[in-house]
Amino acid sequence: MKPVSLLFTAIGVSAACLVLPAPGALAAEMSLADAYAVIATKPKVDLTHSFGVDTPVWEGFGQATMSAASDPVTHRPYTIAEDGFRTIFYSLVGQYGTHVDPPAHFDPDGTTMDNIPLDQMILPLVVLDDTKYLADDPAHAFSVADLAAWEKEHGPVPAGAFAALRTDMYKDWDTNPERFKRHPFPAWSLDVIKLLFEERHVTAIGHEALDTDITDTMESETWLLRNGHYQIEVMANLDQVPETGAVIVVTWPKVENGFGFPARAFAILP
Amino acid sequence: MKPVSLLFTAIGVSAACLVLPAPGALAAEMSLADAYAVIATKPKVDLTHSFGVDTPVWEGFGQATMSAASDPVTHRPYTIAEDGFRTIFYSLVGQYGTHVDPPAHFDPDGTTMDNIPLDQMILPLVVLDDTKYLADDPAHAFSVADLAAWEKEHGPVPAGAFAALRTDMYKDWDTNPERFKRHPFPAWSLDVIKLLFEERHVTAIGHEALDTDITDTMESETWLLRNGHYQIEVMANLDQVPETGAVIVVTWPKVENGFGFPARAFAILP
Numbered sequence: 001m002k003p004v005s006l007l008f009t010a011i012g013v014s015a016a017c018l019v020l021p022a023p024g025a026l027a028a029e030m031s032l033a034d035a036y037a038v039i040a041t042k043p044k045v046d047l048t049h050s051f052g053v054d055t056p057v058w059e060g061f062g063q064a065t066m067s068a069a070s071d072p073v074t075h076r077p078y079t080i081a082e083d084g085f086r087t088i089f090y091s092l093v094g095q096y097g098t099h100v101d102p103p104a105h106f107d108p109d110g111t112t113m114d115n116i117p118l119d120q121m122i123l124p125l126v127v128l129d130d131t132k133y134l135a136d137d138p139a140h141a142f143s144v145a146d147l148a149a150w151e152k153e154h155g156p157v158p159a160g161a162f163a164a165l166r167t168d169m170y171k172d173w174d175t176n177p178e179r180f181k182r183h184p185f186p187a188w189s190l191d192v193i194k195l196l197f198e199e200r201h202v203t204a205i206g207h208e209a210l211d212t213d214i215t216d217t218m219e220s221e222t223w224l225l226r227n228g229h230y231q232i233e234v235m236a237n238l239d240q241v242p243e244t245g246a247v248i249v250v251t252w253p254k255v256e257n258g259f260g261f262p263a264r265a266f267a268i269l270p
Numbered sequence: 271m272k273p274v275s276l277l278f279t280a281i282g283v284s285a286a287c288l289v290l291p292a293p294g295a296l297a298a299e300m301s302l303a304d305a306y307a308v309i310a311t312k313p314k315v316d317l318t319h320s321f322g323v324d325t326p327v328w329e330g331f332g333q334a335t336m337s338a339a340s341d342p343v344t345h346r347p348y349t350i351a352e353d354g355f356r357t358i359f360y361s362l363v364g365q366y367g368t369h370v371d372p373p374a375h376f377d378p379d380g381t382t383m384d385n386i387p388l389d390q391m392i393l394p395l396v397v398l399d400d401t402k403y404l405a406d407d408p409a410h411a412f413s414v415a416d417l418a419a420w421e422k423e424h425g426p427v428p429a430g431a432f433a434a435l436r437t438d439m440y441k442d443w444d445t446n447p448e449r450f451k452r453h454p455f456p457a458w459s460l461d462v463i464k465l466l467f468e469e470r471h472v473t474a475i476g477h478e479a480l481d482t483d484i485t486d487t488m489e490s491e492t493w494l495l496r497n498g499h500y501q502i503e504v505m506a507n508l509d510q511v512p513e514t515g516a517v518i519v520v521t522w523p524k525v526e527n528g529f530g531f532p533a534r535a536f537a538i539l540p
Binding site: 030037041046061087090262 | 320376
């Protein structure tokens with residue numbers, strides 16, 4: 001009798017089939033078509049707010065304006081009835097709505113948003129839950145101890161992940177924009193930001209608030225942007241994503257030498 | 271001796287391992303983690319132009335402006351030296367740079383860009399090559415006959431695909447913007463657009479030019495947008511993507527009730 005492995009080879013069974021596959025173990029056998037077929041069937045959750053002229057924004061920037069785009073000669077707004085089309089002329093700060101902050105936002109020598117690699121736009125997603133601390137501390141800064149408790153339950157945050165902080169404050173975006181803009185607000189501690197990037201080697205972080213730190217100190221935001229990392233601010237719907245196992249797709253328009261712009265993020269659920 | 275299938279079952283080999291898998295056939299065995307592991311190793315090609323204030327744009331819209339964002343009270347521009355950060359204030363038409371046209375751009379009752387489903391943002395990508403016709407006809411409209419020739423070589427355009435038209439005119443974007451804006455230009459014929467959506471059931475189309483039709487007739491653009499489909503204009507680097515087998519990731523910021531905005535598109539190569 002032939003050894004089992006040779007028998008398998010003879011009928012076209014590859015070595016990867018000889019063991020019960022661990023997550024990711026089938027990858028060597030898989031084509032991009034296989035991967036697409038999996039992704040196409042999975043539920044997806046939008047992690048992006050819609051934005052308009054009344055959208056909450058940091059008071060130091062001010063609201064966007066939107067008007068009907070017009071003919072530059074006649075100044076007549078284009079209409080579907082007269083021109084066959086209509087569109088919008090926008091005036092806005094880059095840090096508007098759900099947006100990307102590239103390193104260059106805080107670092108004179110930092111990477112601009114057009115130079116962040118495409119490989120940083122599809123990442124394993126972990127969701128760190130700050131909500132359990134908010135009853136006692138409504139502006140809780142997610143701490144190293146909180147991360148330790150999370151990792152005891154879910155395992156270490158994997159290298160290369162996108163670490164998002166769930167606070168549920170996103171629910172105020174549409175219904176209570178003044179409360180959304182409260183100070184202080186639930187966000188990150190500097191120590192956990194350093195640990196996530198330096199020891200866990202995450203690729204990027206994101207949060208629901210307009211800023212990284214619970215107050216205007218900007219210490220976490222300054223540290224991460226000046227150390228070459230990007231972040232996504234004003235995320236939504238993180239309560240609809242499991243704490244591990246999802247994948248985030250996170251992209252933004254390609255502003256040449258840009259310091260920030262509205263972005264799009266969504267989760268593919270496991 | 272046990273039948274081979276029982277032998278396999280006894281050592282944990284699943285039925286899917288008994289046949290040489292066709293593309294996509296492993297999907298039922300695969301997790302999202304497997305799919306991510308495949309995607310993470312694949313080369314990616316950006317299909318998006320960087321845009322700035324000198325970027326080619328339709329003459330009926332005009333150039334974007336970008337300035338340093340300022341304090342709304344003092345009007346002093348924010349600087350890293352004084353404020354710890356800097357950012358940009360943008361004024362631009364939605365149809366600027368590589369951008370999305372949702373149905374509402376041409377259809378008063380059409381879907382706005384915030385309501386296009388996430389499932390339409392990751393799609394199989396086919397690249398239709400118009401360049402072989404351009405020596406004889408520099409503003410060739412890709413035709414039904416051209417598609418028939420393409421399908422004879424590559425098989426039918428699959429349902430649910432994103433069909434992109436390669437013309438190589440994107441190469442003029444940075445180096446010869448006046449030539450980029452030429453009229454007429456290589457683009458689509460109405461008949462092939464109808465065939466792609468009505469018979470092949472593609473999800474969306476894209477092209478390198480500022481418009482869908484080779485002239486200002488807008489007949490293809492009007493037809494597709496008024497029939498509920500979206501398109502991506504001003505794409506780049508389609509010559510660096512195979513004609514079949516890649517996957518496109520194509521997203522845009524979530525402007526509430528938006529009629530168009532800069533987008534991001536990239537290809538994952540097989």
